[in-house]
Amino acid sequence: MRGYLGIDVGSVSTNIVFTNEQMEVLDSLYIRTQGRPIDAVQRGMAQMYDKDGDLQILGVGTTGSGRHLIGAMVGADCIKNEITAHAVAASHLNPEVRTVLEIGGQDSKIILLRQGIVVDFAMNTVCAAGTGSFLDQQASRLGIPIEKFGELALQSQNPVRIAGRCSVFAESDMIHKQQMGHNTSDIIAGLCAALVRNYLNNVGKGKNIQEPVTFQGGVAANVGIRQAFEDALKVQVIVPEHYNVMGAIGCALLAREEVHNGEKSSKFKGFEMLDMEFQASSFECDGCPNHCEVINFKQNGKLIARWGARCPRWEVG
Amino acid sequence: MKRVAYPQMGNLGISVKSFLWELGAEPIEPSPISKRTMDLGVQNAPEFACLPLKVNLGNHLESIEKGAEYLLMAGGIGPCRFGYYGEVQREILQDLQKDAEMIVIEPNIFSIYWSFNYLHGGFVSPLRLYRILKFAMKKMKAIDDLERITQYLRPRAKKPQQVNLRYQKYLKLLDQAASEDRIKELKAEGIERLQELNNPEVKDVVHVGIVGEIYQVLEPYVSLNIEEKLGEMGVQVHRELFLSHWVMDHILKRVDRSSYINAATPYLGAMIGGHGQETVGQAVLYAREGLDGVIQLAPFTCMPEIVAESILPVVSEREQIPILSLFFDEHSGEAGVQTRIEAFVDLIKRRSERSVLA
Numbered sequence: 001m002r003g004y005l006g007i008d009v010g011s012v013s014t015n016i017v018f019t020n021e022q023m024e025v026l027d028s029l030y031i032r033t034q035g036r037p038i039d040a041v042q043r044g045m046a047q048m049y050d051k052d053g054d055l056q057i058l059g060v061g062t063t064g065s066g067r068h069l070i071g072a073m074v075g076a077d078c079i080k081n082e083i084t085a086h087a088v089a090a091s092h093l094n095p096e097v098r099t100v101l102e103i104g105g106q107d108s109k110i111i112l113l114r115q116g117i118v119v120d121f122a123m124n125t126v127c128a129a130g131t132g133s134f135l136d137q138q139a140s141r142l143g144i145p146i147e148k149f150g151e152l153a154l155q156s157q158n159p160v161r162i163a164g165r166c167s168v169f170a171e172s173d174m175i176h177k178q179q180m181g182h183n184t185s186d187i188i189a190g191l192c193a194a195l196v197r198n199y200l201n202n203v204g205k206g207k208n209i210q211e212p213v214t215f216q217g218g219v220a221a222n223v224g225i226r227q228a229f230e231d232a233l234k235v236q237v238i239v240p241e242h243y244n245v246m247g248a249i250g251c252a253l254l255a256r257e258e259v260h261n262g263e264k265s266s267k268f269k270g271f272e273m274l275d276m277e278f279q280a281s282s283f284e285c286d287g288c289p290n291h292c293e294v295i296n297f298k299q300n301g302k303l304i305a306r307w308g309a310r311c312p313r314w315e316v317g
Numbered sequence: 318m319k320r321v322a323y324p325q326m327g328n329l330g331i332s333v334k335s336f337l338w339e340l341g342a343e344p345i346e347p348s349p350i351s352k353r354t355m356d357l358g359v360q361n362a363p364e365f366a367c368l369p370l371k372v373n374l375g376n377h378l379e380s381i382e383k384g385a386e387y388l389l390m391a392g393g394i395g396p397c398r399f400g401y402y403g404e405v406q407r408e409i410l411q412d413l414q415k416d417a418e419m420i421v422i423e424p425n426i427f428s429i430y431w432s433f434n435y436l437h438g439g440f441v442s443p444l445r446l447y448r449i450l451k452f453a454m455k456k457m458k459a460i461d462d463l464e465r466i467t468q469y470l471r472p473r474a475k476k477p478q479q480v481n482l483r484y485q486k487y488l489k490l491l492d493q494a495a496s497e498d499r500i501k502e503l504k505a506e507g508i509e510r511l512q513e514l515n516n517p518e519v520k521d522v523v524h525v526g527i528v529g530e531i532y533q534v535l536e537p538y539v540s541l542n543i544e545e546k547l548g549e550m551g552v553q554v555h556r557e558l559f560l561s562h563w564v565m566d567h568i569l570k571r572v573d574r575s576s577y578i579n580a581a582t583p584y585l586g587a588m589i590g591g592h593g594q595e596t597v598g599q600a601v602l603y604a605r606e607g608l609d610g611v612i613q614l615a616p617f618t619c620m621p622e623i624v625a626e627s628i629l630p631v632v633s634e635r636e637q638i639p640i641l642s643l644f645f646d647e648h649s650g651e652a653g654v655q656t657r658i659e660a661f662v663d664l665i666k667r668r669s670e671r672s673v674l675a
Contacts, residue, residue: 065652083660118664120639123657206630288485289349310545312478 001026002056005268006252007041007074008082008245009033009066012105012132013218014040015245018048018055019252021262023092027051028245030218037066038073038278045074049271057268059259061085061251072297072305073278075269078251078258083111083121085250090214091116092253093240098210101229101237102246103199103219105132110203112210122203132218134167135225138174138191142184149188153224156189163194170194192224196232214238216246276300287313318343319436322380322417323389324373325350327535328460329560331492333389336453342436345385347376350538354379359647361409367616368539368646369532370402377406381417387436392423396590397621399532424567454564455497459504461559463487466511468555471548472522474514481545483511519551523665526603527556528596529614530622534558539645540614541654547612550662555608557599558592577602584628593621597628604636609665611638612658617646639664 001018003026008015014037018027029044049055061078062071063085071079090100091113100111108131112120124131139146153159160182163173170191177187213235219225220243229237242249259266279298284291294314297305306314322345323333330346337344348354350372358375377388388410393400403421410417422432434441467484471477487507494500525547533540534556544554557577566572577598585597600611613629615622626642633640641661643654 065656081656081659081663083656084663117667118660119668120633121660121664123653206627208634289351291351310478310542311482312476 001052001054002058002262004252004256005057005060005074006085006245006248006250006255007044007060007062007064007070007076008085008247008251009037009041009062009064009070010082010105010247011065011107013244014044014064014066015248016041016044016048017242017245017248017252019249021058023249023253023256025242025245025249028242028248030244033066037069038280041070041073042274042278045271046274049274055271057266057270058262059252059255059266060268061253061255061258063247063251067251068307069280069297073299074273075267076255077267078255080251080254082247083109083123084118085247085254086216087111087113087118087121087250088253089246089250090216090240092249094212094214094238097212097214099213101199101204101213101215102217103131103215103225104217107131108199108203108217108219110199110207110209112207120207122205122207124203134170135195135219135222138171141171142188144184144188147221150192150221150223150225150227152185153189153192153222154227156185158186159189159193160186161194162187162190189224189228192222192228193231196225196228200232209233209235211235212238214240216240216243218244220244282308285309285314287311319387319438320345320385321387321389321420321436322347322377322383322385324376325354325536325538326532327537327560328457328464328488329535331460331488332453332457332560334492335456335495336449337436339449339452340433340437340441342387342438345380345383348379348383350376350536355647361413363405365618366402366405367398367618369399369616370405371647372532372536372539373402374406374409377410377417377419378413378415381410381415385417388417388419389432390419390421392421392428394424397619399591429568452497454561455500456491456494457561457564459500460488460491461561462504463491463507463511464559466508468544468548469553470511470514471545472551472553473516473519475516476514477545477549480511480514480548483507483514487511521551523550523552523610523662523669524608525552525554525662525665526599526608526611527554527558527614528592528599528603528611529558530592530596530616530619531558531563533614533616533619533645535560539616540643541645541649541651543612543614543643543654543658546655546658547662550659552662555603557595580605584632585625589621589624591619591621593625596622596625597632600629600632600638600640601636604632604638608638609669610661611640612661613640613642615642615644617644619644639668 003020006017014031014033016029019025031040031044033040059077062076063080063082067079086102090097102109109123139149160177163169215237220239282295285294292309294308306316319342321342325347334344354375357378358371362371362374390403407419470480474480490503580601581594581598588594603611629640
């Protein structure tokens with residue numbers, strides 16, 4: 001099978017997709033990064049390879065906070081930031097889309113597009129309230145599986161008001177409401193509304209949100225949050241089929257663009273990479289007062305890339 | 318000789334150092350801002366103060382370790398909190414029982430004249446002071462000119478890091494320059510050596526204007542070397558805020574502010590402190606000059622810049638220019654900034670591809 005590989009290495013999850021040449025998603029994986037991105041990607045790719053031994057990769061793209069590391073490891077044709085990747089994927093699926101809401105593990109963003117071009121974007125800056133990690137944490141505190149969280153919120157008849165400004169305050173407010181005797185579904189529905197309010201006031205502040213609106217990222221699985229968005233924005237919110245791997249789809253698309261639909265050969269290192277040993281280590285350069293933290297990246301003990309330096313001193317020859 | 322330290326802000330130190338020597342005081346160079354400087358400042362400063370207070374407090378503490386007896390700090394007449402930071406730092410250092418005297422220079426001729434006499438330890442004639450200041454000003458201008466060329470060349474050189482290295486080298490040489498002739502010579506030589514790195518084959522350079530709060534804009538450490546990062550992405554950075562420009566404007570009152578005030582007026586008609594009105598006005602001017610985008614840099618909790626930030630989306634829409642606002646504090650991470658500016662540059666590039674096709 002010939003096709004493209006997209007890898008999105010995020011803080012919480014690592015997502016890998018394999019698409020055919022028509023960019024239909026044939027396989028997608030959602031793995032917990034657990035602080036070891038190299039390991040997560042190797043595990044994921046091994047799973048994919050086990051399923052289909054004659055995958056032929058025409059191009060690879062990486063995105064997410066680990067994009068440079070993993071890009072060097074797999075030999076990516078295209079290393080892109082997650083905003084561009086998400087926007088590309090959203091407008092590929094629906095060329096009309098004008099607003100992308102994305103909530104992932106530790107960040108949330110809004111992207112505005114007009115005629116398929118990103119015209120504005122914003123990311124959460126100093127606050128992680130309302131991202132996936134917080135929802136995860138609250139679900140486990142209440143003993144509710146995260147998958148059931150949204151459905152439970154939809155059952156609520158009378159959502160309570162939760163202070164969503166900050167995740168610490170939100171948690172104490174939730175505990176307060178629970179001790180007052182409110183039932184769990186009302187509290188959860190209140191939390192969903194509070195998180196959406198917080199998102200729209202922080203990330204979405206001053207942004208002109210127009211339809212069609214798509215909602216992607218891991219949190220889009222939560223129907224409670226989706227409903228809260230629809231109530232707050234008074235528009236229909238579309239959740240695409242592959243909502244949780246849209247970043248990976250975006251960088252697969254960008255990789256295809258980079259290799260000109262397969263005319264240019266890919267830099268992909270091949271699945272032999274799964275048996276190789278990759279090692280990243282860092283040191284502080286003492287050549288000047290900048291004290292750059294330089295990263296050494298080794299493949300089977302051989303140095304293949306270095307980054308983090310602000311001068312050419314540590315360039316790999 | 319009095320041992321005098323001063324806080325770190327961009328290349329200000331080079332001029333202040335030679336000024337102090339000429340005045341007959343012993344300058345104590347601040348250690349370059351490091352994680353330790355930040356930690357010292359953050360530990361001892363109020364949490365909701367903005368970065369300049371914390372970083373400069375860290376500078377003071379490190380300089381005291383190096384034996385400084387006097388600490389120079391800029392004052393101000395608001396309405397920005399910075400004007401009061403010198404006093405706040407004085408109190409904090411007293412609480413920490415640090416034995417150093419804080420000298421706060423207010424932006425008026427009398428305060429400046431008095432402080433300089435005090436540092437000299439006796440009477441300095443106005444004529445002598447004028448000569449010393451003129452010399453320091455020459456240095457400052459030469460540095461700023463080299464920096465402008467560096468901004469131009471980063472996106473146009475084969476290796477942008479090479480440009481940074483050469484620029485740093487000439488900063489060091491200018492630091493040691495002891496005469497006006499030598500400054501002139503070094504400036505000419507530096508410009509020539511930098512120009513050698515120009516690669517005429519580079520065509521599509523993106524132009525981005527930088528606006529915002531002066532400390533955040535001028536001190537590369539706190540804004541995570543954003544200008545170098547942009548340069549590596551093929552962006553030529555434009556900005557009006559340079560040290561020499563600030564001195565001409567605020568101390569010598571020789572800058573005509575009407576252009577940015579007029580441009581800002583339909584959006585923000587009042588001086589709200591700090592560089593708030595300049596940020597808005599300059600963003601409008603950059604849009605009309607045809608730049609591709611504007612980036613606003615400001616420290617977290619900065620009031621004037623927060624006001625400007627909430628006005629900039631309107632500027633962006635009416636003047637048809639993408640604007641990105643970035644706020645920084647001691648928690649700001651390299652990765653977050655990198656992602657945002659990469660996405661911003663992508664946005665600009667894809668936008669211009671579209672306009673070429675249309």
